[in-house]
Amino acid sequence: ITHPITWQRTELRDLTPLPSGGVPISEWESRDAAIASVVEGVWLAIDEATRNTWEARSGPPGGAYPAGRVMIAEWVRESGAPGVDRPAPPAEVFGLNDVFKRSGVPSLTFVEPPExxxxxxxxxxxxxxxxxxxxxxxxxxxxxxxxxxxxxxxxxxxxxxxxxxxxxxxxxxxxxxxxxxxxxxxxxxxxxxxxxxxxxxxxxxxxxxxxxxxxxxxxxxxxxxxxxxxxxxxxxxxxxxxLSAAGLRTDGNALVLDVIGKGEQALNLVFKDRAQIVRAAAGSLLTAQMLCWELAVLHGVERTQPFSVEIAGDVTRAETRVMRDLAAKYDPELAGFAALDGPAEATCIHLLTQLGRHDDGVLRLDDLREDVRVDNPGFAAGIDAFIRSHPAGLTGSSAAIEKHLHYDPRARMIIGEDPQLLFYLRRRSAEQLAEVAGKRLPRPRDQVFVSYSHRDGAWLERLDTHLRPLIRDGMLDLWDDRRIQAGDRWLTEITQALERAKIAILLVSANFLASDFINHKEVPKLLAAADAGGCRIIPVIIGACLFSEDKRLNMFQAANPPDKPLDALPKHAADRYLVEVARHFLHP
Missing domain, CATH: 3.40.50.300 (P-loop containing nucleotide triphosphate hydrolases)
Incomplete structure (x- = not known):
């Protein structure tokens, strides 16, 4: 298609146009890029047509071609127009599954380690x-x-x-x-x-x-x-x-890079984001091959390309696709492992997350128990209970996970033997694993929660301005409903934030007291946490209202007198009270 034309209404409508997508050459920013797209399409058509020609035959003289390989040079000699200058194609074609193997012993991408x-x-x-x-x-x-x-x-x-x-x-x-x-x-x-x-x-x-x-x-x-x-x-x-994953990282991930390089050579590809693949692989050659395979599939590559093709970006997308497939494979068995310690316990979930953090795939329970004994005695006790409950290893209902995890009761080690499972665990939080297992983890109270009416959004902005230096320096984690993204389950996000609130700042006004959601959902949870000693509540009176008459809230000392709401004060006087709220986090 050289210029804009309604070719879709002609007899050509059922054909595949060139350049790619049928964008006319005259509308490309680069004429060379448009011509290159046409050339690539022609080569792919030759590739497909000549491959079909060979498959229709009984094979070349002397026998069939080796499985997974076809001699492209023969294709070009038979189908290419004489006198046309074209780049030299690869001597052999390999199938994607023969190059980047997701299981089994690799041949084309095997690299020799130093020893x-x-x-x-x-x-x-x-x-x-x-x-x-x-x-x-x-x-x-x-x-x-x-x-x-x-x-x-x-x-x-x-x-x-x-x-x-x-x-x-x-x-x-x-x-x-x-x-x-x-x-x-x-x-x-x-x-x-x-x-x-x-x-x-x-x-x-x-x-x-x-x-x-x-x-x-x-x-x-x-x-x-x-x-x-x-x-x-x-x-x-x-x-x-x-063979050490840590060692691979210290020498620049040489082996993983070699695997990628050999695959590129066999398929005539160039992965633009090699470094991102290496980081995601974390020293695992199998994981590197999985990601390269997914990237090739995302770009429609199923065998060696007739001329070099650059594959850019999409590593995150490839990881997402791998994670989706692995979730279907592992979630049922991980749920079984997480259920070993009862519906209200989280020990097994934390063991899985800890295993994912160990580069060697080996979790030594004795060492872990000593590491957490002081800071997390509950987890240490849970590890002791796990050891006592499985003197003969994982048996009975938990035996299914043994295909991927092995527990050695004598050495008290959990061993991740499936590299794909370890890849999966490294990218799953304890909360996500708990959701898979149908459990609900107790949440640490480590956030500052701001409860306010959207009609008073300007005061939230002023409060945020005073707290921003502390947020930037990591001195507090401020949560308000602006952190809810499009597509998030907003009620779940708010509920989880309420459960993590260590301090709650209430921007109290007539709008605040009139809000059914605030008074039926947020305030009761915060009051319950305050009664249990898990949350401190700081009211800030931003507008004239019935705060003093509200028996649920007036028991808490407000940042400013109720008869001096911030909207009735000069800006510098209102800011002075907000500064005092911020200073609370400097000297809690």
Whole structure:
């Protein structure tokens, strides 16, 4: 479409126009950008037409193309017009699901960590055990599998076993008596303590005998140290490889950036907001791949692009889509975990939020209990109750969550084994998790609530002006109904703010006393909190009214005499009283 025309009323109406969206070239701010949009559309049409041509055939000479790949160079040779100068397309096409994998072992986006070669050499050394430890989603199993491939045929047939698979448990139990070749045991921390000790003894025997049989252990952070605790003499007989999310951040998130870069190369993309992806991934390679996959889908990319495409923005939108999908996946099981301590208790909800704050995905209950014992003795007591209630781990009605969370009653640790769950928990507040579980958390009283009539909005503005320096310096958190945004549930927002009110400033006037909502909803809750000692009430008389006759309110000392309402005073005199209200927060 070169110029504005009513082409939609012609026989062309069912075709896809170029440039993008059918905006005429003459109306683009940049003629070059318009032409580029046309070229991109032509290339996509060639891409689609030639792909259909290849799929209609039995395949190229010598057999079909490899799954997920098509040779674009062949497409261009068959369908391109001779003599047309065009950018060189990629040699191969990869499907999006083959590049950014949301589960399974990545191939195209695998990156070698700094100690990859050292791990290969350890695999080739007889008589030594190997431990690969780190948080979920950081790539432990992928690292081991890639290192085994590179170590060569000298290791023989490698057997991969997982403690979370019931079918693998008999083979793990028989290892000390029937161990042949190289065996890797994943999710080592899930094994019963007595079986872990047997495997430790077996590992010592292998080292003493310099056996050609080899035992590899994959587990959570601290697995190597726990083996040493079980037997101090094992320290010199194992090589421990640690993958740390904190370490990834300190070296500039190099591995996550490499994953993104390899995906960009395979799909012929450029992610403009790489830094935001890295921050959201928080060291998890799997999370980075999830976000890149969502971003590609949002931009309609399903395979390698014929020429480079920039993907800008939308990282927050990608996170939102991921969170929506994860909510459907995890909320039912999280509700089951949150229900373990009864309908009125919040311990399990706070355990989930604390787990989400731990980079390594391991929550050590003994350490947490000591950290909160002084400042939050109720939470500490709740942790003790949780430990007593689950001497054998999560069983019965709570067993479903074990697919994603593991509780080790002996070590008193909650372990987040599903990186997608940890990503989800890091972005959920305790209040949101409580809502999922159908619970209501007690709210701390830490805000200053202003109750006023909208007809007296000018006085709210004057009060806000005097309190603004204190708000800016973080000395108080002022709440009034201007904080309610479009789309918020306004009554819920006000109710929650009332529950958090430590101090309530009442801008009292005839309008205030006449308001049914203020007197039936706000004032009763504030008075109840004041009676319980949880809220201090400061009336400010802004207009002549029946404050002195109101038996509910006149018991509270007003900031100014009722016979000197602020609207009857000169501006400087009224401001003097408002300054005194502000000074209250400097010297509470």
């Amino acid at each position: 990859f070669f050292r791990l290969i050499m350890a695999l080739r050394t007889t008589g030594r055990g190997i431990v690969v430890e780190g948080p979920s989603g950081i790539g432990k199993t992928t690292l081991l599998k890639k290192a085994l491939e590179r170590a060569g045929p000298s290791l023989g047939q490698v057997q991969m076993l997982s403690a979370r698979k019931p079918a693998d448990r008999p083979a793990i139990e028989q290892l000390p008596e029937h161990h042949v070749g190289t065996v890797a045991v994943d999710d080592f921390h899930r094994l019963p303590a007595e079986l872990r000790e047997r495997l430790l003894d077996h590992l010592k025997v292998l080292a003493d005998e310099e056996s050609t049989a080899k035992l590899l252990v994959v587990g959570i952070p601290g697995t190597g140290a726990s083996l040493v605790d079980l037997g101090f003499d094992v320290a010199t007989r194992i090589d421990v490889f640690r």
